Amino acid sequence: MSAVIVNEVLRGFYLDSVALLRMSQSLVALDGVDEAAMMMGSPSNRQIMADAGILDATGEAAEAGDLVIGIRADNQDAADLALKEARAILEQSSAAKGDGEVWRPRSVRSAVKAMPDANFALISVPGDFAISEARKALRRGLHVMIFSDNVPVADEAALKQEALDHGRLVMGPDCGTAIINGKPLAFANAVARGSVGVIGASGTGIQEVTSLIGENGGGISHAIGVGGRDLSDAVGGFTTMMAFDLLDRDPATEHIVLISKPPSAAVAAKVVDRIGASSKPCTVCFVGGSEMSLPANATAVTTLKAAAENALGGSAIGAGFDPAAMAVPASGGPMIRGLFSGGTLCAEAQVVLQAAGEAVGSNAPVPGSGGLDSKGAHQLIDLGADEYTQGRPHPMIEPSVRDDALTAALGDDSIGVILLDLVLGFGAHDDPAGYLIRSLGGSAGKPVIASVTGTEQDPQRRSAQIAKLEDAGITVAPSNADAAALSLACLRSTT
Amino acid sequence: MERIEQANEEAVGRMLAADPVLIDVVTAGDVIDGLGEKVILHAGPPIDWADMCGPMRGAITGIAVFEGWAPDLEAAEEMASAGAFEFRPNHHASAVGPMTGMTTLSQPVMVVENRKYGNRSYCTVNEGLGKVMRFGGNDAEVLDRLRWLRDVLGPAMGVALRDTGGIPLKSLVARGLTMGDEMHQRNVGCSGLMLRALAPALAKTSTDTKALSESLAFIGGNDQFFLNIAMAMGKAIMDPVRDIDGSCVVTAMSRNGTTFGIRVSGTGDRWFTAPVEMPEGLYFPGFTEADANPDMGDSTIVETIGLGGFAMGASPAVAGFVGAGTAADAANYTRTMAEITVGENPEWTIPALDYLGVPTGIDIRLVVETGLAPVINTGIAHREPGVGQVGAGVVRAPMACFEQALVAFAESVGVA
Numbered sequence A: 001m002s003a004v005i006v007n008e009v010l011r012g013f014y015l016d017s018v019a020l021l022r023m024s025q026s027l028v029a030l031d032g033v034d035e036a037a038m039m040m041g042s043p044s045n046r047q048i049m050a051d052a053g054i055l056d057a058t059g060e061a062a063e064a065g066d067l068v069i070g071i072r073a074d075n076q077d078a079a080d081l082a083l084k085e086a087r088a089i090l091e092q093s094s095a096a097k098g099d100g101e102v103w104r105p106r107s108v109r110s111a112v113k114a115m116p117d118a119n120f121a122l123i124s125v126p127g128d129f130a131i132s133e134a135r136k137a138l139r140r141g142l143h144v145m146i147f148s149d150n151v152p153v154a155d156e157a158a159l160k161q162e163a164l165d166h167g168r169l170v171m172g173p174d175c176g177t178a179i180i181n182g183k184p185l186a187f188a189n190a191v192a193r194g195s196v197g198v199i200g201a202s203g204t205g206i207q208e209v210t211s212l213i214g215e216n217g218g219g220i221s222h223a224i225g226v227g228g229r230d231l232s233d234a235v236g237g238f239t240t241m242m243a244f245d246l247l248d249r250d251p252a253t254e255h256i257v258l259i260s261k262p263p264s265a266a267v268a269a270k271v272v273d274r275i276g277a278s279s280k281p282c283t284v285c286f287v288g289g290s291e292m293s294l295p296a297n298a299t300a301v302t303t304l305k306a307a308a309e310n311a312l313g314g315s316a317i318g319a320g321f322d323p324a325a326m327a328v329p330a331s332g333g334p335m336i337r338g339l340f341s342g343g344t345l346c347a348e349a350q351v352v353l354q355a356a357g358e359a360v361g362s363n364a365p366v367p368g369s370g371g372l373d374s375k376g377a378h379q380l381i382d383l384g385a386d387e388y389t390q391g392r393p394h395p396m397i398e399p400s401v402r403d404d405a406l407t408a409a410l411g412d413d414s415i416g417v418i419l420l421d422l423v424l425g426f427g428a429h430d431d432p433a434g435y436l437i438r439s440l441g442g443s444a445g446k447p448v449i450a451s452v453t454g455t456e457q458d459p460q461r462r463s464a465q466i467a468k469l470e471d472a473g474i475t476v477a478p479s480n481a482d483a484a485a486l487s488l489a490c491l492r493s494t495t
Numbered sequence B: 001m002e003r004i005e006q007a008n009e010e011a012v013g014r015m016l017a018a019d020p021v022l023i024d025v026v027t028a029g030d031v032i033d034g035l036g037e038k039v040i041l042h043a044g045p046p047i048d049w050a051d052m053c054g055p056m057r058g059a060i061t062g063i064a065v066f067e068g069w070a071p072d073l074e075a076a077e078e079m080a081s082a083g084a085f086e087f088r089p090n091h092h093a094s095a096v097g098p099m100t101g102m103t104t105l106s107q108p109v110m111v112v113e114n115r116k117y118g119n120r121s122y123c124t125v126n127e128g129l130g131k132v133m134r135f136g137g138n139d140a141e142v143l144d145r146l147r148w149l150r151d152v153l154g155p156a157m158g159v160a161l162r163d164t165g166g167i168p169l170k171s172l173v174a175r176g177l178t179m180g181d182e183m184h185q186r187n188v189g190c191s192g193l194m195l196r197a198l199a200p201a202l203a204k205t206s207t208d209t210k211a212l213s214e215s216l217a218f219i220g221g222n223d224q225f226f227l228n229i230a231m232a233m234g235k236a237i238m239d240p241v242r243d244i245d246g247s248c249v250v251t252a253m254s255r256n257g258t259t260f261g262i263r264v265s266g267t268g269d270r271w272f273t274a275p276v277e278m279p280e281g282l283y284f285p286g287f288t289e290a291d292a293n294p295d296m297g298d299s300t301i302v303e304t305i306g307l308g309g310f311a312m313g314a315s316p317a318v319a320g321f322v323g324a325g326t327a328a329d330a331a332n333y334t335r336t337m338a339e340i341t342v343g344e345n346p347e348w349t350i351p352a353l354d355y356l357g358v359p360t361g362i363d364i365r366l367v368v369e370t371g372l373a374p375v376i377n378t379g380i381a382h383r384e385p386g387v388g389q390v391g392a393g394v395v396r397a398p399m400a401c402f403e404q405a406l407v408a409f410a411e412s413v414g415v416a
Helices: A017-028 A043-051 A076-092 A108-114 A127-139 A153-166 A203-215 A238-249 A265-277 A304-311 A343-355 A399-410 A432-440 A462-471 A480-494 B002-017 B054-066 B073-081 B140-164 B170-178 B188-205 B209-220 B225-241 B308-314 B327-340 B364-370 B399-412
Strands: A004-010 A033-040 A067-073 A120-123 A143-146 A177-180 A183-186 A193-200 A220-225 A255-260 A282-286 A298-301 A335-340 A360-362 A378-382 A415-423 A448-453 A475-477 B020-027 B039-042 B086-089 B108-114 B120-124 B250-256 B259-264 B272-275 B280-283 B341-350 B356-362 B375-381 B389-396
Touching: A004 A076, A017 A033, A017 A076, A017 B280, A033 A043, A033 A076, A043 A067, A067 A076, A108 A127, A108 B327, A120 A127, A127 A143, A127 A153, A153 A238, A177 A203, A193 A203, A193 A238, A203 A220, A203 A255, A203 A304, A203 A343, A203 A415, A203 A448, A220 A238, A238 A255, A238 A265, A255 A304, A265 A282, A265 A298, A282 A304, A298 A304, A304 A343, A304 A480, A335 A343, A335 A399, A335 A480, A343 A360, A343 A378, A343 A415, A343 A480, A399 A415, A399 A432, A415 A432, A415 A480, A432 A448, A432 A462, A448 A462, A448 A480, A462 A475, A475 A480, B002 B225, B002 B341, B002 B356, B020 B140, B020 B225, B039 B054, B054 B073, B054 B140, B108 B140, B108 B225, B120 B225, B140 B188, B140 B209, B170 B188, B170 B225, B170 B308, B170 B341, B188 B209, B188 B225, B225 B250, B259 B399, B272 B399, B280 B375, B308 B327, B308 B341, B308 B356, B308 B375, B327 B341, B327 B356, B327 B364, B327 B375, B356 B364, B364 B399
Parallel strands: A120 A143, A193 A220, A193 A255, A255 A282, A282 A298, A335 A378, A335 A415, A360 A378, A415 A448, A448 A475, B039 B086
Antiparallel strands: A004 A067, A033 A067, A177 A183, A177 A220, B020 B108, B108 B120, B250 B259, B259 B272, B280 B389, B341 B356, B375 B389
16 A cells, blocks of 8 residues: 655644644544644754654745645545645634633632632532531631531531521522522522521422512512521420521511421520511411410411411411312312422421311321321321432422322322422423423323412412413412311312 | 741741842752762662662663763663762752653752851753653753753853842742743743843853754753753752741652652651652653653652742643633642632732732641642653653642641651
């Protein structure tokens, strides 16, 4: 085989040597090309090209300021093609090579360097590292929100004590929702700013209350997530106490809403004392909790909806909504099957059904509910619980977690009504209504009742999601509590 | 914690206070203690003949012939394997050397004095591109060039430098950064500036116009002429930073072609080593990564002082060795290295990054915490002895060096 060597010299054409090496690679990749390079014609470069067997007399005559194209190919055609390609590459060399990756800080330290006036850090790293990262942020004077879970409770208590010493707020661990200065953080909704401050140990509880307030003419000053365990005996309510201090001092906050699972008696007493010390009216919603005596500035409510209504000054949400009138007769059996992505929404639905005298079972039972094995009870399932989300995303992000349970419920003759929640906002799935409709795949054969937690300003737009659901024959209630009531009305309209 | 922060501030303070000046070129054996017959200083942490890579062996045999210890390369190899030579790291002798880093008694070495602290460091004169000893080349052409450096250029530079009273390097490097140099793979600007500073004195002190012409042409034709000066400067800056109790700032990074070693201020002269990695890069025509030797040389001293890979933002072309090679990529390398350094150098700034100072003072805690190993710009040698350079690219320092160092450092400050 006779190899062909082709050289071309571009007089006085300078290009950077690294750029030339890069360009040379694409010549070598061409069919029929053995070896090729573009180099400036300095003596040492010409030596390299000669050693590589790609220099002829033309290239040999080049000078240091000349660009030499050297090609060795199987035949003349391949060599000519490569030369043409080389000229084309050189012509394009000034064209943009694509977007460089935008630099982002890789540590708390350099993030603070890059933004020296920052005062807040959101930490979302595997649980083993969350405390250590949070501590770094605290020591740099930042308030901290910890999205991570799987943090030992003793570490949480120690961290919160340290934060208190620094005069900084630690929201979480396992804090999925907050709105600070109008900025939704993690899973939160776009809610108008206003006079209601929210303190919550539950993510979807905060989302439902803030969205209902925002969609019904009110607004939120701050919504402070405290983490699911803040009001446990082991932690003792550090963050809740500090959140009260902050909202008490905040002139924009006129009313404070506290949302949590029922705390232990000892912590509850501490919280009640703190409420009494507040100068502002408070609404307390311990979802599933029993009656408790509260100071004069506080009102106890049992549902998230009632909490929102109370914070709005008593105006009713979902005016004109009449479960009995809207009820679709249930078909099939006498049971409700609730499939929830929001844990607190599941709890609220249990409270509503219990209040109507129904027996309820759940994998996340509130006081008064049984387990999923309870006989003759409506089953309300929290699909965000660990047993469903091990190794997969939360159903708010990835609604397919609900698919199997939905299929089972549709095929179960004992079930007359299916009750669902859809949660919108930042971080949530971009079209949960569309996904649900595809999962149902046409007629469900039994009533499907839903609520949509979110606002018009959310990326998914609440009204658009509701319209989609209604077009598909799904009945949408104004709130999660109303959806539970409506499910019951559907059952009762058959009997 | 506070003690460590203070010690690291002290370390970086000494780096920034340094005043390196190129003052002389002298014969290595005259200034380096113990550099006698059959003693060979090499790049990297300590290593025996048995563990040396191809280019290192090629350079050893070449330098033995150059010094007249062996009649030819074969004899030199036999002597080396029989233990006839004593091998010591440059770093143990106030010296540094690029790639194989050969330093022996009759070679000329450039002298950089740190006028703030009074210490001096040494590095041989850069041989230029092509087939050279630093990449393991050892044929007659290579040895002839070394003789010319010894007999002509070295003495001429020595006389000229003494005549100038020394050339301050800090401001020269600052100007080089604004000209697109990062002082490891790019030294075009600084080499030109050095020639400008040196030429009048060379002309003034020369008695032989042919030798003068050759000397000026050699410097002017070597884009990497300044690299060895930058390295001696790096060593002169870092030596006063050694042995600060409680400081976890890296004082040296170096590789011998087999292992990569680092030293940390608070742990003194101990080397923390790990197998050296393979550069990612571009190859000269006729060569591929199959021909490449792993990373080698003392030149990583320039990264240790915040240049080279740390100053990539000044030298976008160099980022082209890996990835997309955009100017934004180059800037990202520099910003990312700021994640692992104590501070920035306000005198060495990068115009394209809004005059951000180069990241200075590698903190081993930050390296381990962020998982970001130092980025090093490097030449690539052929893995066989005698061939020379086959490419250039970018490589990371092995994380294992920093992990070991951190454990030892923790013990030294009593927190282990």
